[in-house]
Amino acid sequence: MLDLSTLSSRLSARPGGYSELRYQENRDTRLMLLNGQLVNNLTQSSRGVSARAFDAGYWGFSSHSMATPAAAMKALDEAGRNARFLASRSAKSAHLAAAPSTRFDRSHASDARALPPGAWIDFLKALDAWIAATYPGLQSRSLTLASLDMEKQFANSDGTLLRSMVPRAHIAVVLTAPSSHGPVQYREVRGGLGQLHDQISPDPASHHAWIDQVHAIACAKSDGVLPRSGMHDVILDPDLAGILAHEAVGHTTEADIVLGGSVAGQCLGQRVGSELVSLVDFANTCNGVTCPQPVHVDDEGVTARDTLGIDRGVLRTFMHSRETAAHFDQPATGHARAFLFSDEPLIRMRNTAILPGTSKLAAMIESVDEGYYLTKPANGQADTTGEFMFGVSTGFEIRGGKLGRRLRETTISGVAFEMLKSVSMVSDDFSWESSGYCGKKQPMPVGMGGPALKCRVHVGGQ
Amino acid sequence: MDAALDFELTQRLLDQVGAAGFDAAEVVLTERAMTEMQIDAGDISLLRNTQNIALVLRGIALGRYASVHLNQLDPDSVRAGIEQLRQAAQSAPVDTARAFAAPHGRLVRDTGPAQAELEPMHARISEFAAEVQRRHPQVKLEQAMLQFDRTRQLRANTLGLRVDASQGVYDGQAMFSAEQGTRRSSFNYSGACALDMRAALLGWGGLQRLIESSQRELDHVAFEGKFQGSLLLTPECVFSLLDPWLAHLGDDRLIAGTSRLRGAIGKPVASNLLTLRVDPDSTAFVRREFTTADGYRSLPSTLIEAGVLRSFMLSDYGARKTGLPRAPNAAQNRIVEPGDTPLATLIAQVPRGLLMQRFSGGGPAANGDFSGVAKNSYLIEQGRLGAPVSEIMVSGNLFEMMNSISGISAESVNDGVTAVPWVRVEGITVAGK
Numbered sequence: 085m086l087d088l089s090t091l092s093s094r095l096s097a098r099p100g101g102y103s104e105l106r107y108q109e110n111r112d113t114r115l116m117l118l119n120g121q122l123v124n125n126l127t128q129s130s131r132g133v134s135a136r137a138f139d140a141g142y143w144g145f146s147s148h149s150m151a152t153p154a155a156a157m158k159a160l161d162e163a164g165r166n167a168r169f170l171a172s173r174s175a176k177s178a179h180l181a182a183a184p185s186t187r188f189d190r191s192h193a194s195d196a197r198a199l200p201p202g203a204w205i206d207f208l209k210a211l212d213a214w215i216a217a218t219y220p221g222l223q224s225r226s227l228t229l230a231s232l233d234m235e236k237q238f239a240n241s242d243g244t245l246l247r248s249m250v251p252r253a254h255i256a257v258v259l260t261a262p263s264s265h266g267p268v269q270y271r272e273v274r275g276g277l278g279q280l281h282d283q284i285s286p287d288p289a290s291h292h293a294w295i296d297q298v299h300a301i302a303c304a305k306s307d308g309v310l311p312r313s314g315m316h317d318v319i320l321d322p323d324l325a326g327i328l329a330h331e332a333v334g335h336t337t338e339a340d341i342v343l344g345g346s347v348a349g350q351c352l353g354q355r356v357g358s359e360l361v362s363l364v365d366f367a368n369t370c371n372g373v374t375c376p377q378p379v380h381v382d383d384e385g386v387t388a389r390d391t392l393g394i395d396r397g398v399l400r401t402f403m404h405s406r407e408t409a410a411h412f413d414q415p416a417t418g419h420a421r422a423f424l425f426s427d428e429p430l431i432r433m434r435n436t437a438i439l440p441g442t443s444k445l446a447a448m449i450e451s452v453d454e455g456y457y458l459t460k461p462a463n464g465q466a467d468t469t470g471e472f473m474f475g476v477s478t479g480f481e482i483r484g485g486k487l488g489r490r491l492r493e494t495t496i497s498g499v500a501f502e503m504l505k506s507v508s509m510v511s512d513d514f515s516w517e518s519s520g521y522c523g524k525k526q527p528m529p530v531g532m533g534g535p536a537l538k539c540r541v542h543v544g545g546q
Numbered sequence: 547m548d549a550a551l552d553f554e555l556t557q558r559l560l561d562q563v564g565a566a567g568f569d570a571a572e573v574v575l576t577e578r579a580m581t582e583m584q585i586d587a588g589d590i591s592l593l594r595n596t597q598n599i600a601l602v603l604r605g606i607a608l609g610r611y612a613s614v615h616l617n618q619l620d621p622d623s624v625r626a627g628i629e630q631l632r633q634a635a636q637s638a639p640v641d642t643a644r645a646f647a648a649p650h651g652r653l654v655r656d657t658g659p660a661q662a663e664l665e666p667m668h669a670r671i672s673e674f675a676a677e678v679q680r681r682h683p684q685v686k687l688e689q690a691m692l693q694f695d696r697t698r699q700l701r702a703n704t705l706g707l708r709v710d711a712s713q714g715v716y717d718g719q720a721m722f723s724a725e726q727g728t729r730r731s732s733f734n735y736s737g738a739c740a741l742d743m744r745a746a747l748l749g750w751g752g753l754q755r756l757i758e759s760s761q762r763e764l765d766h767v768a769f770e771g772k773f774q775g776s777l778l779l780t781p782e783c784v785f786s787l788l789d790p791w792l793a794h795l796g797d798d799r800l801i802a803g804t805s806r807l808r809g810a811i812g813k814p815v816a817s818n819l820l821t822l823r824v825d826p827d828s829t830a831f832v833r834r835e836f837t838t839a840d841g842y843r844s845l846p847s848t849l850i851e852a853g854v855l856r857s858f859m860l861s862d863y864g865a866r867k868t869g870l871p872r873a874p875n876a877a878q879n880r881i882v883e884p885g886d887t888p889l890a891t892l893i894a895q896v897p898r899g900l901l902m903q904r905f906s907g908g909g910p911a912a913n914g915d916f917s918g919v920a921k922n923s924y925l926i927e928q929g930r931l932g933a934p935v936s937e938i939m940v941s942g943n944l945f946e947m948m949n950s951i952s953g954i955s956a957e958s959v960n961d962g963v964t965a966v967p968w969v970r971v972e973g974i975t976v977a978g979k
Contacts, residue, residue, distance in 0.1 A: 118798065118801055118802055119801065119802055119803065121639075121641065121801060121867065122611075122638050122639055122641065123797070123798075123801065123863075125611060125612045125613065125634055125635075125638050126612075126613050126614070126615065127612075127613075127614045127615070127630045127631075127634055128614070128615040128616070129615070129616045129617070129618075129627075130615075130616075130617045131617065131618065132598065132617065134596075142590070142591065142592070142593070143591060143592040143593075143594075144592070144593050144594075145592060145593070145594035145595070145596075146594070146595050146596070147595075147596045147597065147598075148596075148597050148598075149597065149598045149599050149617045149618065150618075151618075162595060166593035166594065166595065167593070169593055169664065169668075170583075170590060170592075170593050170668075173668060173672075174590070174672075176589060176590075178591075200633060200637075201630070201633050201634045201637065202633060202634075202636050202637025203637070205634075205637040205638060205639075206637055209639065223802075223803060223804055224802035224803055224804050226802070260802065260804050260912055263913075265913055266806065266911075266912065266913025266914065267804050267806075267912040267913055268911070268912060268913065269804075269911065269912040310915065310941075313772065313917070313939060313941060313975060313977035314772065314977055314979070315979050340586060340587070340689075341688065343586070343587035344586070344587050344686060344687075344688025344689065344721075344723070344733075345686045345688055345723045345724075345725045345730060345733070347730055350728060426596040426598055428592065428594060462908045462909055463908055463909060464908075465906045467732050467733060467906070467921070468688070468723040468725075468730055468731075468732065468733045469723075469730045469731070469732050469936065471732065471919065471936065471937065473906045473907065473908075473918060473919045474908065475907065475908015475909055476908065477908075492911060492915065493908060493909075493910070493911040493915060493917075494908070494917055495907045495908040495917040495918045495919070495939065495941075497906075497918075497919045497937070497939060498937075499937065525689070525691075542937065542939060542977075542979065544907070544917025544918065544939045544940075544941045544977070545917060545941060
């Protein structure tokens with residue numbers, strides 16, 4: 085592996101503005117069984133070196149897949165040339181917030197010995213065979229094992245040196261059951277920070293109870309109903325609060341999206357939610373426990389710190405890169421990350437969560453006369469207007485404070501700050517969702533978390 | 547190590563994979579050079595160039611298949627990659643459906659410019675920012691990118707297949723919204739491809755129309771109420787709802803047995819107004835498809851002809867697995883045939899409905915039920931395009947929707963990859979607050 089510490093002195097010696105080097109390797113494994121067929125048996129590695137230079141308000145970037153000192157220096161020269169090309173054609177006033185130099189070296193690689201790839205295929209085959217034998221009425225079944233190791237080295241002209249390895253691994257099961265209104269599908273995923281053998285037990289029997297539950301829900305969805313479309317009181321399960329925090333609030337407060345027109349730009353210091361709502365984007369640790377995507381020093385050399393986005397309903401801060409921090413005259417927050425070696429760092433959320441409250445989930449459900457308890461999220465999206473959307477794969481009707489019929493798929497939406505003001509109860513539960521990717525110009529692994537919430541949202545349906 | 551990218555290299559790699567115990571192998575080697583200029587928050591911010599090599603090794607050993615992707619060509623990395631391939635294949639089940647494409651003559655293609663022209667790129671993107679500012683001062687470019695991409699792909703397998711395909715393409719994309727005081731529109735995005743920098747970016751694809759609309763959308767009102775009516779999809783929006791339906795023609799659903807279109811070849815699956823063709827390597831398009839993902843030469847096909855299903859979209863593996871025909875292309879260059887009705891007439895015929903420019907929704911259910919937010923949309927009432935609306939959701943079923951297509955415009959938008967008209971469907975539930 086390229087050792088950037090041997091090159092860092094050449095960064096600070098360069099004339100002009102700021103510059104940085106990054107070496108990055110992403111290692112993926114993906115195994116998928118579909119009705120017992122191994123349709124995906126992929127091992128993937130992508131590594132290389134990149135450089136970025138900031139000159140007279142412009143960025144230049146260059147990357148090469150050859151990870152050698154010569155390629156690194158070539159990338160640095162090209163990045164500088166690119167920045168000067170732009171700077172020579174028009175003037176621009178942009179600066180970077182200061183970031184004291186720091187050193188960080190931490191790998192979350194497992195201490196345990198990795199299993200050979202064949203062992204995981206055998207594991208999936210055994211688990212799949214059990215599902216096929218136990219639930220012969222299923223229309224289809226799929227099992228996916230996915231792991232991603234992101235290994236980085238970083239050096240910049242401020243003198244910062246970073247080495248990190250952040251892995252994550254998941255197992256996903258999708259069961260499709262027949263029904264009178266066509267096939268119904270239900271998906272669940274488990275896993276988190278760590279490599280495959282940290283997160284997933286290779287004993288198929290240890291997953292049986294979980295898959296029993298997944299099967300029960302898939303079958304219940306067969307008799308499920310669509311919700312009535314319109315505005316409703318809903319209880320969002322903790323699994324949903326995380327994606328709400330990410331889509332409804334998080335994106336609108338990323339400073340690049342604020343500069344691009346997000347409604348949050350006019351709301352700093354103002355009430356955007358009820359007093360019950362506080363939202364934090366955690367850097368690496370929450371209540372003494374490592375978060376799903378720990379970031380200690382970001383891809384601009386900034387020491388990452390927790391950002392209190394919403395404090396008891398009041399919008400307190402945006403999430404920044406060094407450039408946006410300077411623009412808003414706020415401290416840099418350590419939110420800049422790049423997905424591949426060939427990507428430039430963008431403002432990305434890390435571990436975004438609504439903080440728990442004091443209510444009990446059962447009491448929250450009882451408090452709803454007519455509405456829905458929504459339990460499992462799918463994809464989501466945010467808008468500059470503050471309107472958010474995310475898919476919901478299942479839930480329940482609530483009638484007279486009691487759970488009613490199971491729901492099939494729906495989509496919910498709302499205007500984030502209106503919805504947050506409608507939050508009237510927050511549970512004392514909390515859970516993290518760690519398998520998600522945030523889309524923007526590049527994908528990025530993120531953590532999302534929260535408690536159960538009672539609020540009003542627009543529900544799609546019949 | 548700087549290795550020359552040629553068929554001698556691919557043959558050496560095939561030989562190495564063969565020596566590791568594989569009786570059939572394929573090597574796909576792609577070299578990509580990309581140059582990109584970017585606008586953030588209305589100003590040019592970044593000039594970026596990347597160079598990358600992608601090496602895909604696929605192997606079949608006694609019927610057991612695996613693939614490894616790496617981006618290094620030095621001997622140590624290649625050796626390690628082949629060892630990973632060997633280990634991955636060892637435990638794979640025997641699958642007689644795994645095979646590599648038979649040779650079809652040496653295919654050599656080279657289209658588009660050889661390299662980026664930086665000065666014209668800078669001139670065009672600067673002009674774009676200035677023109678948007680001048681014509682639509684309330685529209686903010688959240689981000690815009692002008693990219694030049696040059697790729698060369700070599701594919702070789704142990705059956706003798708040889709493909710050498712190169713392509714240079716300019717790709718412009720923009721994401722934007724309008725802002726005035728406290729009023730904001732939803733963001734929208736669009737773009738297109740081109741072979742040169744001759745045309746102003748604002749004229750690419752549907753960009754000009756959508757940016758103009760963005761300014762009008764400042765006057766959006768939150769919709770209240772609920773009705774069932776017509777939904778008129780703009781060209782940029784059509785595949786948001788068509789793609790999940792097309793997924794029922796692909797590998798995953800057909801292999802899983804969950805496709806709702808399995809026995810539907812030769813049967814009506816949509817309104818007879820709809821014809822959907824694929825024309826890869828057509829000069830009507832900028833970014834062209836030379837081969838399928840398996841390496842077969844891409845040939846034109848018709849997916850839907852006057853509402854009747856003519857073809858699935860199966861890969862070679864999917865075809866062997868299901869016993870159904872392999873698709874002759876990868877369906878990149880799709881053409882929804884325009885209709886006879888001018889867009890103005892499509893609107894004038896609507897008693898109550900919605901013009902939807904962007905759909906933001908959860909993935910449809912396995913049975914085709916969908917719901918989502920209708921973004922950047924306008925009410926249509928009594929044949930007239932009305933106010934832009936917000937906080938409005940649409941729901942329906944994809945299969946019912948395809949059968950309810952009631953009009954297709956004569957006008958069409960070609961973004962350099964696809965050609966799509968406006969499509970009107972009926973029976974959609976539209977609901978506001």
